[in-house]
Amino acid sequence: MIAYFTYFQVARSEQFINNPYNTRLDSFAKRIIRGDIVSDDGTLLATTKTDADGNETREYPQGKKYAHVVGYAENGKAGLESSYNFQLLRSHSFILERVVNEIEGKKNQGDTLVTTLNNDLQQAAYEALGDRKGAVVVLEPNSGKILAMVSKPDFDPNTIVSNWDAILANDDQNSVLLNRASQGLYPPGSTFKLVTALEYIREHPKAYKNYSYECSGSITADNYTLHCFGNSVHGEVDLKKSMAKSCNSSFANIGLSLDLKSYLDTCEDLLFNKSLPTEFASSKSRFSLQPDAGDSAVMATAIGQGETLVSPLHMALIVSAIQNDGVLMKPYLVQRVENSDGNEVECYEPSAYGRLMTESEAKVLRGMMKAVVTEGTASALASEKYTAAGKTGSAEFGTNKGDSHAWFVGYASAKGSSPIAIAVIVEGAGSGSSVGVPIAKTVFDTYFK
Amino acid sequence: MVTIITEVSKYLMMILFACYTYECFSVLQKSSSPDRQKHILRRQQCFMFLIHLDAYLVIFAVKQELQVLAFFVVQELLIWAIQLIYRFLYKKASRLVTNNLCMLLIISFIILTRLSEEKAIRQFTFAVIGTLVMLLVPFFIRHIHFLHKLPYLYAVVGIALLVLVAVAGKTDYGAKLSFTFGSVSLQPSEFIKILFVFFVAAMFYHAIDFRQVVITTVLAAAHVLVLVISKDLGSASIFFITYLVMLYVATKNPGYLGLGAAAGSLAAVIAYKLFSHVKVRVVAWKDPLSVIDNQGYQICQSLFAIGTGGWFGLGLFGGMPDKIPVADEDFVFAAISEELGGVFAICVILVCASCYLMFLNIAMQIHNQFYKLIALGLGTVYGFQVFLTIGGVIKFIPSTGVTLPLVSYGGSSLLSTLIIFAVIQGLYIIREDEVSDEKKNNRKGSRRRKRAAADHRQENAKA
Numbered sequence: 001m002i003a004y005f006t007y008f009q010v011a012r013s014e015q016f017i018n019n020p021y022n023t024r025l026d027s028f029a030k031r032i033i034r035g036d037i038v039s040d041d042g043t044l045l046a047t048t049k050t051d052a053d054g055n056e057t058r059e060y061p062q063g064k065k066y067a068h069v070v071g072y073a074e075n076g077k078a079g080l081e082s083s084y085n086f087q088l089l090r091s092h093s094f095i096l097e098r099v100v101n102e103i104e105g106k107k108n109q110g111d112t113l114v115t116t117l118n119n120d121l122q123q124a125a126y127e128a129l130g131d132r133k134g135a136v137v138v139l140e141p142n143s144g145k146i147l148a149m150v151s152k153p154d155f156d157p158n159t160i161v162s163n164w165d166a167i168l169a170n171d172d173q174n175s176v177l178l179n180r181a182s183q184g185l186y187p188p189g190s191t192f193k194l195v196t197a198l199e200y201i202r203e204h205p206k207a208y209k210n211y212s213y214e215c216s217g218s219i220t221a222d223n224y225t226l227h228c229f230g231n232s233v234h235g236e237v238d239l240k241k242s243m244a245k246s247c248n249s250s251f252a253n254i255g256l257s258l259d260l261k262s263y264l265d266t267c268e269d270l271l272f273n274k275s276l277p278t279e280f281a282s283s284k285s286r287f288s289l290q291p292d293a294g295d296s297a298v299m300a301t302a303i304g305q306g307e308t309l310v311s312p313l314h315m316a317l318i319v320s321a322i323q324n325d326g327v328l329m330k331p332y333l334v335q336r337v338e339n340s341d342g343n344e345v346e347c348y349e350p351s352a353y354g355r356l357m358t359e360s361e362a363k364v365l366r367g368m369m370k371a372v373v374t375e376g377t378a379s380a381l382a383s384e385k386y387t388a389a390g391k392t393g394s395a396e397f398g399t400n401k402g403d404s405h406a407w408f409v410g411y412a413s414a415k416g417s418s419p420i421a422i423a424v425i426v427e428g429a430g431s432g433s434s435v436g437v438p439i440a441k442t443v444f445d446t447y448f449k
Numbered sequence: 450m451v452t453i454i455t456e457v458s459k460y461l462m463m464i465l466f467a468c469y470t471y472e473c474f475s476v477l478q479k480s481s482s483p484d485r486q487k488h489i490l491r492r493q494q495c496f497m498f499l500i501h502l503d504a505y506l507v508i509f510a511v512k513q514e515l516q517v518l519a520f521f522v523v524q525e526l527l528i529w530a531i532q533l534i535y536r537f538l539y540k541k542a543s544r545l546v547t548n549n550l551c552m553l554l555i556i557s558f559i560i561l562t563r564l565s566e567e568k569a570i571r572q573f574t575f576a577v578i579g580t581l582v583m584l585l586v587p588f589f590i591r592h593i594h595f596l597h598k599l600p601y602l603y604a605v606v607g608i609a610l611l612v613l614v615a616v617a618g619k620t621d622y623g624a625k626l627s628f629t630f631g632s633v634s635l636q637p638s639e640f641i642k643i644l645f646v647f648f649v650a651a652m653f654y655h656a657i658d659f660r661q662v663v664i665t666t667v668l669a670a671a672h673v674l675v676l677v678i679s680k681d682l683g684s685a686s687i688f689f690i691t692y693l694v695m696l697y698v699a700t701k702n703p704g705y706l707g708l709g710a711a712a713g714s715l716a717a718v719i720a721y722k723l724f725s726h727v728k729v730r731v732v733a734w735k736d737p738l739s740v741i742d743n744q745g746y747q748i749c750q751s752l753f754a755i756g757t758g759g760w761f762g763l764g765l766f767g768g769m770p771d772k773i774p775v776a777d778e779d780f781v782f783a784a785i786s787e788e789l790g791g792v793f794a795i796c797v798i799l800v801c802a803s804c805y806l807m808f809l810n811i812a813m814q815i816h817n818q819f820y821k822l823i824a825l826g827l828g829t830v831y832g833f834q835v836f837l838t839i840g841g842v843i844k845f846i847p848s849t850g851v852t853l854p855l856v857s858y859g860g861s862s863l864l865s866t867l868i869i870f871a872v873i874q875g876l877y878i879i880r881e882d883e884v885s886d887e888k889k890n891n892r893k894g895s896r897r898r899k900r901a902a903a904d905h906r907q908e909n910a911k912a
């Protein structure tokens with residue numbers, strides 16, 4: 001029982017402490033000035049100013065740029081302000097200073113959160129997304145550090161209280177407060193072909209190399225016809241070329257050959273239908289193709305249409321596991337907590353979540369993703385400074401044929417710096433290669449400059 | 450300024466209590482001489498006093514009421530009265546048990562004063578009454594020799610009282626537990642636990658043949674069944690486990706144990722299916738955050754409290770234990786953990802464990818089978834109750850609405866636990882009687898043996 005008590009204190013208590021129902025923390029605010037939040041490079045993201053009368057205001061010097069990821073602390077809490085509320089309201093300042101403050105009846109300065117966010121990347125992603133709705137997530141595959149997380153439309157956390165009603169008024173269409181990067185769920189479109197390919201490789205560990213298909217621009221089964229994007233005709237394709245050209249007919253054909261039970265298992269290995277291992281709020285992605293599904297559903301699902309829904313963060317995690325030889329590192333946003341003098345109080349080390357696929361499976365997928373850049377739909381990412389790989393997607397949604405979300409998921413690496421993985425989605429913007437890829441390029445160019 | 454006192458005291462109390470707890474176990478080392486033991490036990494009393502003093506200084510600093518200090522003084526007087534009674538009237542009683550009893554009472558006073566002064570004062574009144582009872586119990590245990598002759602009386606009184614509660618008792622939190630006379634409410638099951646242990650011990654003292662086992666089991670099952678009907682499942686499980694342990698130790702037959710365990714699991718499944726309030730508690734245990742708005746509220750508040758308190762606590766008056774429903778009774782452990790800290794709370798568990806050990810210790814040492822079974826039975830009642838309440842508060846097991854003996858608020862619970870401790874002290878005294886009897890016999894015996902050996906030598910010499 002003592003062991004369980006210890007386990008609770010060490011491993012489980014934070015989940016309970018930072019729960020919004022735990023009103024204990026509000027009482028801390030009477031004695032502590034809420035701590036700062038800073039980026040990895042020391043840019044101030046949130047701070048509390050006290051005026052001459054002792055009134056406190058929470059300020060966000062970076063404005064809208066970090067709106068969702070940092071969140072807000074009034075009218076309820078969101079983002080890091082919510083999930084690290086406890087750490088922000090504790091003070092580990094120099095003990096004598098605290099004693100002096102106590103005696104003088106002054107408040108102590110709360111601890112500072114040092115995030116993993118990289119201000120340059122956040123800025124680049126924020127600007128690249130522009131006024132369009134969507135999200136960008138950038139992370140380090142070998143550590144799980146999240147370097148940038150942007151969601152649009154955004155809001156200004158500095159004026160959230162005065163603009164609250166206006167924000168909620170037209171929230172039905174815009175969902176301004178929703179962090180689309182971790183909580184938005186979208187059809188994955190062609191980015192899901194990575195998953196379909198993985199399942200095919202698992203079923204044919206050697207023979208996948210011999211796969212061949214003659215694309216005539218469309219495929220028909222069970223009275224259902226599926227076309228390649230832009231009605232292209234791809235001719236004879238193998239698995240790699242199917243991926244590079246994003247050939248819908250070929251992947252629908254692959255889908256029809258799959259063992260659906262094992263397809264579902266593979267998706268669950270990749271954390272579909274499961275909670276993502278995050279400290280912050282994130283949505284569960286959905287994969288619902290049952291083993292008895294009909295041909296049309298199977299074909300649509302294999303190319304990322306159908307009922308499947310995924311969050312941008314989840315896609316970023318999948319590609320980062322592919323980049324990191326199959327091992328997924330737990331994504332995290334806060335690397336350490338410091339006291340007001342900059343001394344470390346608590347440190348959050350990278351930790352592995354587990355293996356999503358074997359090393360050789362990851363390697364095969366990397367080969368295909370590279371082909372997407374060298375000879376396929378993401379050729380704009382070819383660069384001398386870094387090697388990029390990825391997959392584009394144009395996910396159709398709604399009933400209007402041709403309305404699609406633009407996706408890009410991928411990674412880039414270069415000698416001398418750690419690789420980064422990215423997921424980009426732009427709502428209703430068209431094709432992945434014309435809209436998603438340029439945003440990824442901006443981020444890569446900023447990082448590997 | 451007050452914050453500094455609270456902060457410093459919180460660490461000080463933690464360290465003092467850790468020292469106290471350490472000595473609970475160091476005193477048991479075989480190598481320690483009686484002198485060293487006496488020394489340790491005296492040091493424990495110092496720690497106890499300092500913790501008590503420090504806590505009331507904090508309470509005084511926050512409340513700024515003189516009556517807090519007066520209350521402290523009266524409490525100290527009571528503690529000293531208990532210590533002196535046992536020091537001079539019952540020299541042979543275990544002083545470690547006395548110390549632990551006083552320590553747990555002090556913790557109870559501290560946390561109850563912090564939660565509600567009014568309840569603390571009531572608890573104190575019960576403690577005074579309990580002390581008077583404790584004065585007499587060891588005497589009765591030692592000098593009344595027909596206690597083992599009345600098994601059926603214990604059973605009949607026990608079952609009758611339980612039935613009365615089931616029929617006429619007051620319902621709270623979905624279970625029928627108590628009678629109310631004016632402002633005092635009485636929870637008979639707390640006392641029947643003791644009668645029950647006496648009943649089982651007396652039965653198995655006389656015989657352990659199959660027929661006796663069947664009769665005892667039927668009567669024991671009647672106790673448990675009435676409790677289940679009153680929906681007091683916490684008590685029901687305490688009675689059940691106690692019976693099982695006593696049955697096994699008396700008969701040494703693992704078959705009974707297996708049968709009992711099977712019956713117990715079956716009963717648990719049936720209870721889960723049958724009673725909605727059991728289901729609710731299991732759901733609240735599995736994933737409390739998902740039902741935080743209703744069934745899970747209590748356990749979530751408890752875990753918020755324990756988690757936010759962390760290892761070192763928020764200091765007295767630094768937390769919000771009043772947010773936890775029934776923080777003064779079933780969930781007192783969460784309140785302690787929140788304000789006095791996780792380390793302090795673990796020490797509470799260890800001190801309870803030390804009491805339990807002392808119960809088992811006397812059960813092992815004493816020769817008379819009747820007393821042995823009583824010590825074992827009361828030990829099980831105590832140990833299992835501690836397990837149920839703390840396990841429930843920290844979400845180790847579903848919560849059962851059982852109180853933490855000596856610490857939780859509640860007159861019946863406090864009085865019955867004091868009686869249990871007093872009975873155990875009585876047994877320690879009887880054990881010392883046994884030892885001195887044995888010594889006498891041994892001396893006689895060894896003299897006889899020496900003489901025999903001498904005769905033998907003489908005969909050899911002759912040959």
Ligand SMILES: [Zn+2]
Nearest residue numbers: 215228234247
């Ligand atoms: Zn094609």
